[in-house]
Amino acid sequence: MPPILEARNLSRHLGEGLTRVHALRNVSLKIEQGKTYSIVGHSGSGKSTLLYLLGLLDRAESGSIKLAGQATENLHDDERTELRNRFLGFVFQFHFLIKEFSVLDNVMIPMRKLGIKSPKAMKETGMSLLDSVGLADKALRMGNQLSGGEQQRVAIARALANDPQVVLADEPTGNLDRKNADRVFELLSNISRERGNAFVMVSHNMELAERCDVVMPMQDGRFLPVES
Amino acid sequence: MLMSFSGIVFGVGFFIVTQAQTSGFQDFFIKTILGVDGMIRVEDRFQSTMRSMEAESGSNFQILLESNVRYIPGVQFPERLMATIQRFPGVVAAAPVVRGSGMLNANFRAHSCRPYGIDAEKHFQVSDLEEQIIRGSIEAFKANPYAVLVGERMAQRLSIHPGDSVLIESHKQNRSYRVAGVFETGIGQVDKERIFLHMPAARILLDRPNGASFIQINLEDPTKAPEVAERMQASLSHAATSWQWRERTWLQVFKVLRISSALTVSSIILIAGLGMFNTLAMIVIDKTREIAILRSIGYTRADIIKIFMYQGLIVLSVGILGGATFAAIITYSLSRLPIRIRGIFASDTFIVNWDIAHYLWAAAIATIVVGIASYFPARKAARLEPGVVIRSSGS
Ligand SMILES: Nc1ncnc2c1ncn2[C@@H]1O[C@H](COP(=O)(O)OP(=O)(O)OP(=O)(O)O)[C@@H](O)[C@H]1O
Ligand SMILES: [Mg+2]
Numbered sequence: 001m002p003p004i005l006e007a008r009n010l011s012r013h014l015g016e017g018l019t020r021v022h023a024l025r026n027v028s029l030k031i032e033q034g035k036t037y038s039i040v041g042h043s044g045s046g047k048s049t050l051l052y053l054l055g056l057l058d059r060a061e062s063g064s065i066k067l068a069g070q071a072t073e074n075l076h077d078d079e080r081t082e083l084r085n086r087f088l089g090f091v092f093q094f095h096f097l098i099k100e101f102s103v104l105d106n107v108m109i110p111m112r113k114l115g116i117k118s119p120k121a122m123k124e125t126g127m128s129l130l131d132s133v134g135l136a137d138k139a140l141r142m143g144n145q146l147s148g149g150e151q152q153r154v155a156i157a158r159a160l161a162n163d164p165q166v167v168l169a170d171e172p173t174g175n176l177d178r179k180n181a182d183r184v185f186e187l188l189s190n191i192s193r194e195r196g197n198a199f200v201m202v203s204h205n206m207e208l209a210e211r212c213d214v215v216m217p218m219q220d221g222r223f224l225p226v227e228s
Numbered sequence: 229m230l231m232s233f234s235g236i237v238f239g240v241g242f243f244i245v246t247q248a249q250t251s252g253f254q255d256f257f258i259k260t261i262l263g264v265d266g267m268i269r270v271e272d273r274f275q276s277t278m279r280s281m282e283a284e285s286g287s288n289f290q291i292l293l294e295s296n297v298r299y300i301p302g303v304q305f306p307e308r309l310m311a312t313i314q315r316f317p318g319v320v321a322a323a324p325v326v327r328g329s330g331m332l333n334a335n336f337r338a339h340s341c342r343p344y345g346i347d348a349e350k351h352f353q354v355s356d357l358e359e360q361i362i363r364g365s366i367e368a369f370k371a372n373p374y375a376v377l378v379g380e381r382m383a384q385r386l387s388i389h390p391g392d393s394v395l396i397e398s399h400k401q402n403r404s405y406r407v408a409g410v411f412e413t414g415i416g417q418v419d420k421e422r423i424f425l426h427m428p429a430a431r432i433l434l435d436r437p438n439g440a441s442f443i444q445i446n447l448e449d450p451t452k453a454p455e456v457a458e459r460m461q462a463s464l465s466h467a468a469t470s471w472q473w474r475e476r477t478w479l480q481v482f483k484v485l486r487i488s489s490a491l492t493v494s495s496i497i498l499i500a501g502l503g504m505f506n507t508l509a510m511i512v513i514d515k516t517r518e519i520a521i522l523r524s525i526g527y528t529r530a531d532i533i534k535i536f537m538y539q540g541l542i543v544l545s546v547g548i549l550g551g552a553t554f555a556a557i558i559t560y561s562l563s564r565l566p567i568r569i570r571g572i573f574a575s576d577t578f579i580v581n582w583d584i585a586h587y588l589w590a591a592a593i594a595t596i597v598v599g600i601a602s603y604f605p606a607r608k609a610a611r612l613e614p615g616v617v618i619r620s621s622g623s
Contacts, residue, residue: 048619057524057615078528085526094621096521113526158525170618 002069003030004087004165004198010053010063012046023049025221026063031166036189036199038209041218047202048170050218054200055088055168056080068165085113089159089197091169091188095151097143103154104130104139110161129157133187149180156187160195167192169201173208181205229507232601233543233550235500236594240551241558242496243590246489248559252581253573254482258450260573261475263356264413266323267453269474270313270460271442272467273300299467306440309464313445318456320446321353326427327441328434330398332378334386341382342421343396345430354446357411357424364390364409373426375408379419383410396423400435414574478572494593501597504543508536508605519609520617529610536609540602547598548591555587 012024023046031037031054039047052058054065056072065072068087072080084090089110097106107126111117117125130136133153138146146154152172159167169188173181185201185208192199203209217224275298303309306324313322326345331338348370352358358366362380368390369375376396378388388394392407405425413419431437447453453470460468472479512519519532527535562578569575 052615052619055524055615057618058613078530081523081526081528084524090521090524092618094517096517096618098518098521109522110525113531162526 001033003066004033004068005031005054005200006066007050007054008064010050010060010065012049012053012058012060014049023221024053024060027221027223028063029216029223031198031200033165033198034193034196035214036192036212037201037214037216038212039200039202039216039218040204040206040209041224043204045218046221047218049221051168051170051200051202054166055090056084085110086162087165089162089164089167091152091155091159091167091172093171093174095148095155097151097154097158099142099144101143102140103135103143103146106143106154107157107161110158114162125161126157129160130154132191133157149176149184152176152180152184153187156184156191160191163195164197166198166200169199171202171204173203173205181208185211229504229539229543232500232504232507233547235496235503236543236547236598237550237554239493239497239500240548240590240594241554243490243493243593244552244555244586245558245562246493247486247586247589248555248580248582249562249578250482250486250489251583251586252563252579254479254486255581256575256579257478257482257573258471258475260414261478262450262471263360264415264418265471265474266354266444267447267450267471268445268457268460268468269442270309270322270445270464270466270468271301271303273302273304273465274298274467275300275465301441303440303443303466304438306443309466310443312464313443313460316456316460318447318449318452320448321350322443322445323347323350323354324427324440324443325351326430326434326436326439328398328430328436330396330433332382332386332423333395333397334388334392337386339382339386340421341378341396341423343398343430343433344422344424345427345434346424347427351424351444354444360411360413361409362412364407366409369408369424372406372408374403374405374429375426376405377409377411377424378407379422380410380412381416381420382423383407385420396433398433398435401433403429403433405429412574414570414572416571419570490589497590497594497597500547501601504540504598505601505605508539508602509608511539512536512605512609515609516612516617517621519612520614520621523612523614524618532610532612533603533606536606537602540598540606544594544598548594551590551594552587555590 008028010024010027013020014023015021027050039050041047053060056067060073067083072083104123104126107129108122111122111125127136127139130139133156135150135153138150167188172188173184176184188199188201189211201212209215303324310322310324313319324347328343330341330343332341369377376394382388388407390407390409393404394407395402395404425433447456450471454472457468457470522532559580559582563580565578566576567578
């Protein structure tokens with residue numbers, strides 16, 4: 001099976017003038033469906049930079065990214081946005097819930113944009129997603145009436161709303177205590193295995209990172225060679 | 229947002245109200261002056277003597293110079309002229325007037341006056357004199373060849389009542405007439421000086437056995453008066469002036485008033501727009517994270533613009549609706565408000581003009597202002613790079 005997400009020779013500088021750094025140096029990788037990946041490394045090694053490029057939230061200076069067989073580097077912003085909507089799900093360190101919306105409405109935002117399902121079907125999907133993150137009973141609360149761990153679980157449900165092929169997570173457990181971190185990670189990796197989507201996680205938590213199928217250590221904008 | 233919203237409501241409301249008032253007064257002023265002096269006045273025959281001149285010395289190209297336009301006061305053959313005037317398209321009626329000056333004596337007091345000799349039936353077709361009679365009656369005037377109609381102010385000053393006898397002196401004559409009625413036009417000068425006599429009586433009083441001072445003309449469409457007057461002047465060899473030209477000073481005053489009140493009141497809408505711009509710009513800053521997450525989830529830049537424009541649209545439509553309702557209520561109340569106006573017209577209440585155009589204009593101005601006030605913050609929101617925002621709000 002061809003990789004769902006494939007990056008070749010990605011290069012990216014960040015900053016201007018004196019603060020300009022070579023954040024990514026010719027990074028290549030392949031992400032296959034049904035597998036879980038973790039990217040680890042010291043602070044500033046370029047993990048987030050890589051994840052944003054893979055998530056089509058940023059553009060590389062050189063190199064190419066193929067998502068679901070489609071080359072993305074020359075696409076218009078609107079087309080890249082549509083690809084994000086259809087194929088990608090994001091979980092960030094900060095949950096980014098919209099606090100004026102209910103939990104269920106937050107989960108439905110990606111489905112509304114995709115516009116395939118009927119409102120009723122969207123609601124049902126939203127409820128079943130909330131059920132799978134254990135928050136079905138809090139569906140009608142406002143986004144800010146939840147604990148940090150619960151909010152992050154809502155963000156996971158939202159990331160899964162359009163049944164994405166790839167879930168990208170940048171330190172999804174970074175703001176959580178041990179117990180919640182564990183729970184959020186378990187949810188993400190289990191759901192990904194069940195659904196068969198790829199899961200890529202940037203993490204400082206080595207213990208969690210090592211529970212992924214593939215661990216990719218980074219340093220100074222490059223992958224380190226791994227034994228195994 | 230509430231501030232900007234009420235700004236839009238009041239801005240739209242006051243815009244409509246001020247327009248309703250100024251245009252109401254303007255229309256009433258026009259109705260008054262048309263009812264008094266008619267739409268076109270043809271007077272003073274002119275003879276222009278053309279002189280030609282060489283364009284350059286030695287060239288045989290000649291320039292025609294209108295060197296001397298000689299005016300001969302009055303209309304020499306009114307019947308003939310009126311027959312021609314009647315054939316102009318759009319002319320409803322034409323009436324000759326003989327005008328002079330004199331003194332009116334009553335109750336041992338004298339007052340200067342301007343006698344107008346009229347052909348009653350014809351004159352009623354070129355003026356609203358019939359409706360302007362406030363005391364006495366038009367029948368009494370028609371019935372008596374030596375009847376006179378006097379203006380309200382003069383009647384007041386000299387304590388004249390219908391049925392009284394008054395003495396009118398001109399430089400030639402000294403005759404007594406019976407007051408048949410008192411009229412009020414609302415125009416101060418007219419109500420103070422003008423008196424109406426029957427044409428034959430006026431001819432005797434003013435010693436003008438023939439001719440007329442001017443011919444007053446009524447048209448189907450008052451807006452056509454300038455063109456018709458121009459054509460009359462060109463073909464009749466008589467000076468013809470339209471009401472627009474005659475009353476240009478006042479018309480100008482009204483126009484300036486309308487424009488300046490529109491501008492002043494639009495500034496309320498403008499300030500509301502600024503407030504709204506401010507609020508939306510703040511919301512954009514406040515909601516950068518939400519905007520970024522929406523962008524990462526799959527909302528395009530156009531979607532983000534739509535979301536923000538939608539906010540503006542709600543404020544706009546509710547604001548216009550509220551403003552228009554507010555304006556309609558105020559306009560109605562104003563039209564009931566007693567106020568005594570005399571001088572350029574006579575009215576005992578505020579005069580308003582209900583015109584859908586005022587509402588449309590107010591809506592258009594509000595739409596432009598709110599549109600701009602929403603578009604720029606919306607565009608700023610749409611330009612946010614989700615990656616940059618998420619990176620800076622992360623670890
Ligand atoms: N806006 C920026 N301007 C300049 N340099 C930046 C900017 N953002 C990141 N960098 C630099 O780019 C490099 C890679 O940053 P990146 O955020 O990818 O690191 P990271 O591996 O995610 O680190 P962390 O584990 O702390 O999140 C770092 O050296 C960082 O200092
Ligand atoms: Mg990072």
